[in-house]
Amino acid sequence: MVALPTHRQTLLLNGSKIQVYPTTQSGDTIPAMSRKTETRSKPAAPWLLLIHQFPAKPAYQRVKIWRRLQALGAVAVKNAVYALPANEQTQEDFEWVLKEIVEGGGDALICEARMVDGLSDDQIGAMFNAARDADYDTLAKEARALDEMIADEANPGARADLKARLARLKAGVAQTVAIDFFGANGRETVDGLLAALEVRLMEKDHMELTTTGHATIEGHGTLRGRVWVTRRDVHVDRIASAWLVRRFIDPAAQFKFVPAKGYKPHADELRFDMFEAEFTHEGDRCTFEVLLTKTGLKDRALVAIGEIVHDIDLKDAKFGREETSGIGHLMTGLGNAQGDDMVRIERGAAMFDDLYAYFHKKRA
Numbered sequence: 001m002v003a004l005p006t007h008r009q010t011l012l013l014n015g016s017k018i019q020v021y022p023t024t025q026s027g028d029t030i031p032a033m034s035r036k037t038e039t040r041s042k043p044a045a046p047w048l049l050l051i052h053q054f055p056a057k058p059a060y061q062r063v064k065i066w067r068r069l070q071a072l073g074a075v076a077v078k079n080a081v082y083a084l085p086a087n088e089q090t091q092e093d094f095e096w097v098l099k100e101i102v103e104g105g106g107d108a109l110i111c112e113a114r115m116v117d118g119l120s121d122d123q124i125g126a127m128f129n130a131a132r133d134a135d136y137d138t139l140a141k142e143a144r145a146l147d148e149m150i151a152d153e154a155n156p157g158a159r160a161d162l163k164a165r166l167a168r169l170k171a172g173v174a175q176t177v178a179i180d181f182f183g184a185n186g187r188e189t190v191d192g193l194l195a196a197l198e199v200r201l202m203e204k205d206h207m208e209l210t211t212t213g214h215a216t217i218e219g220h221g222t223l224r225g226r227v228w229v230t231r232r233d234v235h236v237d238r239i240a241s242a243w244l245v246r247r248f249i250d251p252a253a254q255f256k257f258v259p260a261k262g263y264k265p266h267a268d269e270l271r272f273d274m275f276e277a278e279f280t281h282e283g284d285r286c287t288f289e290v291l292l293t294k295t296g297l298k299d300r301a302l303v304a305i306g307e308i309v310h311d312i313d314l315k316d317a318k319f320g321r322e323e324t325s326g327i328g329h330l331m332t333g334l335g336n337a338q339g340d341d342m343v344r345i346e347r348g349a350a351m352f353d354d355l356y357a358y359f360h361k362k363r364a
Helices: 059-072 088-103 121-152 156-178 186-211 236-249 287-295 300-314 324-337 341-363
Strands: 009-013 016-025 047-053 075-078 081-085 107-117 227-231 254-258 269-271
Touching (some): 059 088, 081 088, 156 186, 227 236, 236 287, 236 300, 236 324, 287 300, 300 324, 324 341
Parallel strands (some): 227 269
Antiparallel strands (some): 009 016, 016 107, 047 081, 047 107
């Protein structure tokens, strides 16, 4: 059983000397979530320690607290002594655990601590990295198993389940990253596997769109073999939307340019970014974003391009990407230099091909 310190002192825990400064004890009232560490005349302490003890029974209380500490990313430096890097958020996290311990019949103390002897800061950092690498290893195994499932998947109807599994995996990775205080090496492997999984699913979707002829949207029928109609004098949203259609929906798509109002479409035509169009602005989303949503294309590179197109087209700086200004100048230059709408689309397509490749490489 660990004796809980009540004032500044040096503890000897299984051969390690630790200088501690108690900050919160079992009898203290825990303030609101905005609690800040009080100013004390002492050297900065890099660690917070939660030292606790429980009665022998019931055992489930110890298990419950152990799970809470694991979720916070804390590591056990000694028996019943858990550490976190010292900052305002981790102190708040430990204070909530202390409250649970006390309510469960235990006793606890939170200390700011400096390692004096027997256990160095580097060794504690290595303990955190080892714990996170174990988490990343588990996630990597799940990612590889999911990759095999995607490779074997032949039924598009099962793809929704695969995407749901990927979403859960990404959530697990995000939770681990949040408690990866010292940048464990395993994260790089997991990030690479996630990127590959997203590309694999995107390729499956793209293959279905471009080779099976089943690119359909309720109310609009198939999207292949159609003439895409938009208003004359195309600019960024229509140029980007035309590129999206040819690159990811129908490589053989044809385009027609008509007056902004009054055009009556033929049966094989789909209008975009114009009055009463099948695909046009919805709420605060530009046509490119609407197309992404309705076709189910969730490639992050396309989402990034959509954010750039949005800010240029709507001029609201909603996303504020650093690339937006440069792309905006290029589109203005293209419009000034080329009066032919089809030429604008073809020249713009080359630019969006390069931009798409840039975002994929940036993510990799």
